Amino acid sequence: LARLLPETAGPRAGTADAGPHAGTADAPGPSGVPHSAEDSARLFGHVTRLLEELSAARPLVLVLEDLHWADASTRHLYAHLLRTLRAGRLLLLATYRSDDLHRRHPLRPLLAELDRLRAVRRIDLARLGHADVRRQLAGILGAEPEAALVDEIYARSEGNAFFVEELAVSLRAGHRPGLSENLRELLLxxxxxxxxxxxxxxxxxxxxxxxxxxxxxxxxxxxxxxxxxxxxxxxxxxxxxxxxxxxxxxxxxxxxxxxxxxxxxLPGERSALNRRYAETVEAAPHLVRAEERDARLAGYWYAAREPAKALPAALRAAASARDRHAYAEQLHHLDRALELREQVPEPAPGTPVPLDLLAEAATAGRMSGEARRAYTLVGRALRLLEQEPDPLRTAWFLTRRSRLATALGRGDGGAELRRAEELVRGLPPSDVHAEVLAHLAGWEMVNKPGPDSLVSAERAVAYARMVGAVDTELSAHVTRGVLRVAAGDIDGGLAELYETRERALALAPPDHLARAVANLPSVLEGIGR
The missing domain is CATH 1.10.10.10 (Winged helix-like DNA-binding domain superfamily/Winged helix DNA-binding domain)
Incomplete structure (x- = not known):
């Protein structure tokens, strides 16, 4: 400090010895702190003068990072500067982590005092958003991060910049999905x-x-x-x-x-705690909100390693999630049910077989945007059906695979639909048969439009109406309406599309409502309306 302000090295601050360090600083005690309150005040005054003189020449920003870790002397100096600085173009910027301030933290009284100063402005910073975390990870990794990595770290860090960095280092070191020892020790x-x-x-x-x-x-x-x-x-x-x-x-x-x-x-400790939670909720269900009860019980029994009790709870939780259109949550519970189904040799009567669970899970995966997961589940079901052939079930899963393959860019899905059509040919009329025909007509509309595709659409409409598959019939009507417009029957095709949209709005099946609403403006634009 004396190099910047020579007057701080006066007689009181110097040493009696004229050695090489004479007159260069206040005479500190063994800890480097001034000897008395008077010396402290003098030192604080010198720092104030220094900052004022430096900021007279050009704007100056003084940053104190992590004020929650500051010692008492630093806090006193900071308070002194805020109370006494009057001249110069100076900004004092101090940061602290509010989560680290327990009730008796020594920084709390200072913050309360500073809030009363008119020159002080406190800014509460929100946690980082998804885009911020992506940019931070790009800086840490030196490359644009994968979307899945950004999603995982954002979800686990909850936008805390410190945790983002620690998780990035932890995951890069191979600690996935758990925590590294260093991060765990910091958190504990x-x-x-x-x-x-x-x-x-x-x-x-x-x-x-x-x-x-x-x-x-x-x-x-x-x-x-x-x-x-x-x-x-x-x-x-x-x-x-x-x-x-x-x-x-x-x-x-x-x-x-x-x-x-x-x-x-400890492993046994975790199981015991979760078993206690499950038994308590089953004995007193009112302790948990009704809409959460099934999901909570499923989690408790699963963590308690009681598969026979966890399986029915997971199935109830999946059904509850489906009823709320919470498809991602439904998929989570169905994944768990599939795992538990293999661990329960004699499940309760009425428990779905694995193929039924796979069908529900694949649908939930598609509805929640997890197309890759759904594609994997469908493939797993088709492998099971190779061991126990069932033409209708196989055709149903093949139509799903066709749709998912197209969405994921893994082919156009035509081969799957043609195979499904072969499987249902000659079988008694069924919803699956109608669905295969409707999917095939839709595929031809996109990939092979023409007279033959219009015939396929008309056949799909007739078959769906015959078996009473209303949702499938709506989808086939959309396909036929689009193809009629393309074939020159503009008024007839548009009338069919408008009528289908109104029926879909009344019935509100999500997939077919979306098709009816989305295809109509596309067709109108195509004919210049």
Missing amino acids: VRVEALPPDAGRVLRLVAEGGSAVEHPLLAAVSGMAEDALLDALRAATGAHLLSPTPEGDGYRFRHSLVREAVGEDL
Whole structure:
């Protein structure tokens, strides 16, 4: 400092010895801190003057990073500067991580004091968005990251820039999907500093789900109310837990901390905790919201390693998700049901066979945008059908494979449809037969338009009407309407498309409604209307 401000090296600050370091700085104590409050004030005054003089020549920005780790002297200097700086073009920019501020953190009083200063502006930074995380990863990796990697790290980091970097390093080192030892240790530092009861509550919340209701936590923990509240107060004060927005329970402030706490459990400990949750919810269902109950039970019994109890819960959860059009969640539960089905040699009566589960899962995968996953599931079903032939089931799966292959760019899907048509030829009339004909007509409309494709569409309409397959009939009508316009019957084709759209709006089957609505403007544009 004396090199910049020579006057700081006055007689009080120098040394009696005229050696090589004489007169270069305040005489510090052994820790490098000025000897007295007066010396501190003098030092702070010199720093203030230095900054004012530097900022007189040009604008100056002074950045203090990670203020939550600052020692007392740094905090005092920062407060002094904010109170006393008057001249110069100077911006003091300090950052701190709010999640690290427990109730008794020494930075809290300073922040409260600074909020009262008119010259101070506090800016709360939101977590990074998906595009921000992609750019950060590109900077870390030195190349544009794969979309799947961005999605995974964004979901797990929840937009926390520090966690993005740590996860990127962890995944690059091969720690997928878990956490590296370094990251786990960083995440568990505050957990290990808590009282034992608070640590126990954190382990319970980690296994309870994304959020745990207070009455459920009380029932599972078996702790006295006062002891439970003290433990929760310690965990929330350490910024590890926070109340849910509804105010009826608790959740981890960051899912990675929850992941670290969960991974720190012993295998037997995790099973026991989840079994306790499952038994508690089954005994007292009112402790969990009705719309969440099946999914929560499925997760608890699965983690408790009780496949016979987890399987029916997973099937109920999948059905509930399907009814809410939550297809990604449905696919998750069906994937788990397929895994559990192999572990339960004698499931309860009425449990779907694997082919039925694969059919539902493939549909859920397509509806949720997971086309690759759906394609894999269909392939798995077709391999099973090679061992136990069933023409109708095989034809059904082949129509799905045709559609998915086209969506994924793995061919035009024609070979699958022709094989499906061969399989159903000569069989009694069925919904599957009608669906194969409708898909084939739609394929010809795109790939081989002409008189023959119009004949195929008319045959599909007639067959679907005969077997009463209303949804399939709507799809075939769309195909026939488009082909009629292309063949020159503009008014007739448009009338069919408009009528089909109105029927689809009334019935609202998602796929065929989308076809009816999307094809009409395309046809109108094609004829210049």
